[in-house]
Amino acid sequence: MGVQRLKGKIKLISVFIVCLIITVFPVVTHAMRGDCGYEGGISSGEAPNKSSFEYQEVCFITGEPIVFKGTLKIKKTYKNNIINTTYIYNLDNAEKKATLTRTLNYRTEITEKDNGQITEKTYFQKDPYEVIKIDNVTYTLKNYDFTRSSFIDQKPSINFYSGDIWNKKTYQTGGVNSGRSTVTVEATGNFYGYDQYWGSAETQIINYVISSESVKNGKIDKWTGTAKVTLSLTTTKQLKYEENLPEQSSYKGVYMEKQYNESILEYSCKLPEFDSKGVSTDIIKTKSGSLKIETFPQSQPLSVPDISHLRGHWAENDIRILYSLEIFKGDSSIFNPEQYISRAEFVSAIVEAAKEVPKDPAFEKKNTRTAAARKKKEEEVISPFIDVSTKSEYFASINAAYDRGIVSGDGGRFRPNEPITLADALVILVRSVGLEGMAPGKYPVTTFRDNDLIPYYARQAAFVAQEIGLVKGDTRGYLNPNEKLTKARAAALINNFINYMREGIKKVYTEGIVNYN
Template sequence: MKKNTIWMAAVLILAAFLVMPLKASAVEGTLGYQGGISIENLDKEHEYHYSEMCFLTGKPFELSGTLTIKKTDKNDVISSTYTYKLENAEHKAVMNRVIVYTASKETKSNGQITETTKLSKSPTEVITIDGKTYRLIEGGFSRSMLTDPKPAINYHAGEFSSSKIYSINAAASRNPDTVTVNFSGRIYSYDQYWSSTQTQKINVLVETKLRNADTPVQWGGSAEITVSSTARKQIYYAENEPTQISFEGGYVQNSWTEATLDYTARFPEFDKKGNPTDVMKTYANTQSMASSPVYSRLMVPDLKHLNGYWSEEAIGILYGLEVIPGSGNSFNPAKPVTRREFVVMLIRALNDIPEDPDVRKATVPNRRSSKKTPEISPFRDVSTDDIYYNEIKQAYTKGITRGNGQGLFYPNQYITKADAVKMMVSALGLENLAAWPAASTPFTDHDIIPLYVSNAVSVAHDLGLIAADERGRFNPKAQLTNEDTANLLYGLITYMGDEMIKDYSDRMMQF
């Protein structure tokens, strides 16, 4: 094995991203809705290391500390409690905030889920800054989300708004000095096994009214905030230093979560007495946080017969991830792959979508019959006793494949490149990215690509999952070999980890 080459390639090329499902801290909602960023505290359940910007004084500064999130889901009504404990020593600032939300979900006829969130009671918030106390006396919040569940990914998009009025040093006054802060933002996120990302773009308006000063003063400012959090995983090759060891080296998963906050704010300059001037000052900064890495060793397959083979890296990683069944010693790159075998590897490569770690589902006891319902296969030619029945059933249940549409799967037939690509794009749920009603493709053999897969082929090409051969062809009827399958699934994993993060986080942080 060319260890140095593979190590560099694995570090620089392969990016498969996500903390394991039980620690999926980039699930939408873990940032809160106050313009802050968070990283899960792996030592304390439901707690996050948290940071946000404070604009109340007209001079932005960071507040950091902890955010605790607890949720209960009962019959698609979610009650969420967000508890913030933040501080800033330089500004002698301490903040305590508790917000309780109620969210109602409704599944539409097309499977999409709408979620509407509002405050379930008045929030509490008290901030002390350099001896001044800012107390929340009025607050409002509204959030609307749409979730589009696909076989391998849940896509989310939504909007939220928040309004807050704080009194300054006068909780009991009938006409206190006040600061009003209005938020409006958009949310884009997705959840899947190989990465989860959430990004918020927020506009903030601040208005201060000092009614009780010797001369009443009013000033205001604004800010644009972009926050993003991503759960990532990197796989790299670790070479063993001892020579007298039973295996040469192996792949290691390095999992972590990272979050970034970027803001630009405009507020008036203040004179020596603290009064606002007509000059507006621009503040801008970027801050980040990241969790400690979590390492996980992958299985070391027996691939001595592939030493130096050009697809050795992809094959070795998929064996290590147990996407390809077996130990590797009998792997034949040229062997054609059956439909059964491909579905098994695809389902294992996709894995399960992580669930929100902060949600506790309230269960209602019910009486169940002691009789066990007989298992019925979705395909007449796939027995429930098939060793890979569960994976084939998952592919059917999730909508990745319907076989021939008439109850047959043809498990022992060799899978064609066209059908494999169709299943991959169906799993991503992105076939609608193709031109309507039928997409063209750049391949020289476009005319022989079956109509039912042309959209999937077009999307797969645009996403970088497939490329033309040396003659510009797609070869839709070609039978996939083990090597072809390994390269396709390796590319799918890399796309789901690396490229989606670029679209949902990196690109949006730049604009």
Template sequence: MKTKIILTLLIICLLIPTTSIATPLEFVGGVQNEHQYEEIVFITGQPIKFVGSYSASEKVKNEEESVTYKFKLQSEDPKVLGKLDRTVTYVTSLSKHAGVGQTIGQTSVSKYKETIKIGSDTYNLTDYQFSKSDIIDQRPASDFYSGNIKGRKYYDYNKSQGNVIIDITGGNVGYENFWGSTETQIIDHIITADIGQNSFQGSYTHQVSDSMTKSLRYSENDASFSSFHGGHIRVTEKNVVSKYDYRLSKSHGSISLSQDMVPRLERLIVPKFRDVNGHWAEEDIKKLYSLDVFEGGNTTFSPDTPITRLDFTKAIMKASDIRTSMEETKKTRRRRNQPEEVSYFKDIAISNEDYKYVKSAVDSNIIAGISKDLFGPKKSLKRSEAIVILVRALGFETRAPNPGYMTSFSDDKDIPNWAKDSIYVAKELNLLEGDKANRINPNGILTRAEASDLIVRFLEFLEKDLQRDYRDNIIEF
């Protein structure tokens, strides 16, 4: 991540550009698109909107990352002569706890320089104390994190004619996965200005949320004589919303800001199955095939045949874009005297091109074998087994009530004890629902069509429901 470390680990691994991550710039409630940045400044006791340019650059070394922000802003109102120049560098150190899949991040300020000129008055930042600590829980399908912030800024007013102190308290929550990421900050500021006759005290709170989402949209083919009717487009959208609530000695109220990036469009492959037209799961199947989550023959998908353990495991790993822990053998060389890697299971060899998905799923505790040394790749999957895999991929298996509860399904007595927690959580997350008789048939064999429905619900949770919980339910905008 940037300094808020939402995705520092992923940055270290993949060197993702800073501007691609859905994380608010700095800790002042500003919003930005590709070219312009804007924020509200309260240092005078009145809200003043500043707009201008910004840049962010980062350096990653071992378990430490530094991010430098630079802003050159001016008052949006031509009647208010105002300029703001700010450069600040935040350094985040990471402490990994691999045994529990968690990381602790500690962030501080290493360099700072800020000058605000409003009319004939100048405010120089002379000291900036800042401390931030985050806990990141790395789950197979998504990373979840939360942080707390304390800080204080000291400004000199007109070369020692007075001073302004801003105390900062707040926190942030966020998540990141292949299908989306959101960070929401809520930070309180208390201003104490000792500037002669214009001295004042006041406070303001900024709530800012930066979100990136990927969604699928269907595009019809306008041509009548074509080999296909239409296809899906993957649309990546990024936007930032902010709300300031302020109560100062001279004024009080609320101000909202919003900026959107230009969406990115990606056309996906077009399925040409002849055995799904009119099928109840047709739309789900075509979506997942376009995303390369599911495979099929040139013209057939076989929607009503049972799905195998291997095919479902592979689909979940692809749907989540979970990085496999085994690199292709063509790209790696075994060191001299290093023992040759042995497959976890006797019934799927390392040479099998799909073994890397199985290995990663087992390493992530998403799935286990049917015995100590057998995976059962061609064995049909039960509905209860599939639901357990989905909930484990999210890392939500511990969110069920204490033992002794009953689910709301009419066939609750048929649910195996090892699957009950996951089925309860999946119902709460809207990953599954009962039939007309409110049954889920937990021990029934899952078809490829039913698997498509489950996986699409899973993707919609990653894409939409998390954003709603981490932004819409927190900020009213």
């Protein structure tokens, strides 16, 4: 399969009736960027039809870390590449007799590039509001400078992003008669993450400098401290097989798809010790701690395939999972694991396994059925390949894969009925996540003993697939890149890909970044 994508769709034209029905589809549950706000805290993450979340953060303005807990309400609107977001915080710490109220209104400007990449710039839309009360002292926000920028690289089945954030807050306490105190908190941070169907992950690393100046007992007391906060925010879809206990039943068990949201905050700080009168000393104390929010998993039962004839087969579990997820389609009771999988069948499965990135539910249009929307219209449909008819049962999948940049064909042909080779399968999988750039050059050398047999166009994909654990080779160290894939091997490969999208890449964006720093 060639890697050079066709510049235009070849004009194999047929006319068929497309029924344009606008419906309200169920929104895929998914954690979205910004669900924790930009204040260095953690939340319970996105959930269906929710705009209020459990929230926690650590405050350092008094010279000691104080944990605030409460709720965060979020309201978002999107229009003309501009996102307006309002965050309302209501937090407290009963032990410290402390409360924190905050309202922030952001405006995010989105710029889309011709290559599919996106840049975002976020700033305040209205004046920010924040008041912190700790014991009998009130800290009022007098000035807040803020900027946040991010870069998003959109790939067929995943969006990678990174960015930086900077802010500087100035608080005042007291009055003219009682003596004013000023506390300045400056934060500088970076964030790295991704969004995709099987989950999302983001790591934020924020460094704080806290400076205080006050008058105590007629003397000026100045102190400075530092803090580091690391946030790890993940959402993952997992499958759990639940057995059906009654013996007299039509099925043995069912897979449940569960979504888990987990947010972890770790902090360390170096702050001065204070004497009995509350005056800072030259002694610097180091403190650290962590917070964690986990949500109750949302659960959805999947379909139960009939693969009793495959009991004991080495790929039985992989096949059951793909049928349960409706990645494999058709009559499962006659599935032949030793039959070769065609290129059309493989791409049809990959379009389901490597789904497009879910959109933020807040930006989904709420449409209703109308008579006009149900009206059938005649549209001209062009196939991207001269050997794929628009009437083929696989046309929609192949066309979608082409439009998303997952497949490109070879000389205007796709060869849909030919068995797919391992090399071509790896090209499709790696291209779907856009990781070709991980390879050192266009034709890297892998550690497989039959490296020279890997087609030139599949060298990058084979290298990356080995690096991320999609393939390991056989017991003798051979990849066998030109071997035709059986449906059993395809099931194992696709399920391995899904597991990578669930867990493998998540470790890179959480543990990997934290350990690096």
